[in-house]
Amino acid sequence: MTDAPAVAPPTERSSWNPLRAARKLPDAGFAYFLLLPAFIFLALFTVKPLIGSIIASTQPRRGDGFTLDNYARLATDDVFLKALGNNFLFSLITVPVSLGLAMLLAVLLHQNVRGRGFLRAGVFAPAILPMVAVAVIWMYFYQPNIGVINSILGALGLPTPDWLGDPGLVLPSLMVMMVWKEAGFFMLFYLAGLQGIDPELEEASRLEGTGKFRHFWKVSFPLLMPTTLFAAIVALSDSIKMVDFVFVMTQGGPDNASNLLLFYIYKVAFAQHWPQFAAAISLVVVAVLVALALIQIRLMDRKIHYR
Amino acid sequence: MDRILTTSDRIERVLAWVAGLLWIAPLAYVFVRSVIVESPGGSRFGFDNLTNAWSAAPFGQYYLNTTLLVVGITLAQLVFGALAAYAFARFTFPFKNALFVFVLIQLMIFPEVFMSENYRTVAGFGLLDTITGIGLPYVASAFCIFFLRQAFMTVPNELVEAAQVEGSSRLGILWKVFLPAAKPSIIAYALVSVSTQWNNFLWPMIVATSDETRPITVGLVRFLAPETGMDFPKMAAGTVIVIGPLLAAFLIGQRGFINSFLRSGIK
Known part of the structure; x- marks a missing residue:
């Protein structure tokens, strides 16, 4: 780095004017110049729509004027409440299950198993696939008549339910798929975490005759806590954001049993052509996301503190 | 014992x-299923499903669209992100903390949540059904700014001072000192961004209305949609066309991919 070609900067008179102008700025001004491009686009696609949504959400569906009807409607709109409840349940179950399985997989694939690289890659592979492709793959498994799961169950003489057509089964079925897709991704976080744990700790447990499970519970699990907290936030935001499968598999049905918030926003905005009400729902979701962001910031503060 | x-x-x-x-x-x-050809005389091995699917929809065009989209977004995110991260990591300026919190809050907000308003914005620019219109909401990423800023923070001051002594400009120092030092993080971020954008579906589906702009995810769903009932071989073939190259790329580069992920400190 120190032996870079000694270009004589002051004498160089080239035509790149904006950069030369930037050179003359004081540091503070230069910093704003650096921030400008990113902030223009961040403002355009998060601040502007935020303000736009606030305005739209206080307008009636037809005509002008100010109204709070859209917000009042949130409390009485059955589909919205259903989607909110579904999303809550979906997050509440998929996040801990994904993380728990990810941790188990990481512990299993941290050790020196033959074919470790292959197994790690295999478990991680679903994480790099598009959610829509994952959805198509799982439709094979869930299809009631010729689907893979029911073929096996039928051969064993067991009942063969309509996994995606039964209001009681559709959400759990989608949760299984979500966990399959997500667990490998978080396994990678945990593998990184496990690499950071001093191997002497495991040796000590071994010498003391502490069982593996006990060692995990008393040593690894607490040490992985920062990873868990961070992964939980990512998983939580994914469970709101990555709902493409609803479009492919169920369209929110049957009877809204698999309707999730982002899908409902889409339906209200683009199928019912009701952007004012869609804006009110968006703001509810944003409030949740901002709350999550604030929790994340606090956690990161603490993590930086501990380092 | x-x-x-x-x-x-x-x-x-x-x-x-x-x-x-x-x-x-x-x-x-799915891979096995895609190469089983069902015919009246029984099933056999063959690539008929794949070739039929390939010719039934413009998958080549979809791939091209996705590639343009992903490369464009990732480059823009890295350029804008590196500039902003450099400002946060190296300089002091009024409202620095407030602006950084503004970035942090957006770590969780994704453009799709405002799909209705963003659709209006993109329509206002006359960019509906263009690849630019699909990519525009993603060109600045709060996560990229945050992530690169963390990497830049670890650059030793001595390197910066040495470059200053040499007479490097502030942008020259970003180019010659900070970017090389943060290379592992840049690679890791690029990989994450490419796979995220490659897989994106909802917003592209809203904006793209013709095969000239549809990315591969939207193309796949459209390819499968008009069918009545389920054509399993067709579904398998379409899925394999979409995920095959992705998995191949991953398997070839997986050691590097997983390692750069493990090393970059995304944890």
């Missing part, structure tokens, strides 16, 4: 394989 440990080791090994195979099975099944 030794024997007890080896037994539990063996159980763990078996468990590792069971779990691994359970995860791989669905993918393996």
Whole structure:
């Protein structure tokens, strides 16, 4: 780095004017110049729509004027409440299950198993696939008549339910798929975490005759806590954001049993052509996301503190 | 005691394989299914499903669109992100903390949540059904700014001072000192961004209305949609066309991919 070609900067008179102008700025001004491009686009696609949504959400569906009807409607709109409840349940179950399985997989694939690289890659592979492709793959498994799961169950003489057509089964079925897709991704976080744990700790447990499970519970699990907290936030935001499968598999049905918030926003905005009400729902979701962001910031503060 | 440990080791090994195979099975099944041709005389091995699917929809065009989209977004995110991260990591300026919190809050907000308003914005620019219009909401990423800023913070001051002594400009220092030092993080971010954008569906589906702009995810769903009932071989073939190259790229680069992920400190 120190032996870079000694270009004589002051004498160089080239035509790149904006950069030369930037050179003359004081540091503070230069910093704003650096921030400008990113902030223009961040403002355009998060601040502007935020303000736009606030305005739209206080307008009636037809005509002008100010109204709070859209917000009042949130409390009485059955589909919205259903989607909110579904999303809550979906997050509440998929996040801990994904993380728990990810941790188990990481512990299993941290050790020196033959074919470790292959197994790690295999478990991680679903994480790099598009959610829509994952959805198509799982439709094979869930299809009631010729689907893979029911073929096996039928051969064993067991009942063969309509996994995606039964209001009681559709959400759990989608949760299984979500966990399959997500667990490998978080396994990678945990593998990184496990690499950071001093191997002497495991040796000590071994010498003391502490069982593996006990060692995990008393040593690894607490040490992985920062990873868990961070992964939980990512998983939580994914469970709101990555709902493409609803479009492919169920369209929110049957009877809204698999309707999730982002899908409902889409339906209200683009199928019912009701952007004012869609804006009110968006703001509810944003409030949740901002709350999550604030929790994340606090956690990161603490993590930086501990380092 | 030794024997007890080896037994539990063996159980763990078996468990590792069971779990691994359970995860791989669905993918393996789709691949197998895509090369089984069903004909009145029974099933046989063949690539007919794949060739039929390939010619039934403009998958080549979809791939091209996705590539343009992904490369454009990732480059823009890195350029804008590196500039902003450099400002946060190196300079002091009024409202610095407030502006950084503004970035942090957006770590969680994704453009799709405002799909209705963003649709209006993009329509206002006359960019509906263009690749630019699909990519525009993503060109600045709060996560990229935050992530690169963390990497830049670890650059030793001595390097910066040495470059200053040499007479490097502030942008020259970003280029010659900060970017090379943060190379592992830049690669890791690029990989994450490419796979995220490659897989994106909802917003592109809203904006793209013609095959000239549709990315591969939207193309796949459209390819499968008009069917009445389920055509399993067709579904398998379409899925394999979409995920095959992705998995191949991943398997070729997986060691590097997983390692750069593990090393970059995304944890």
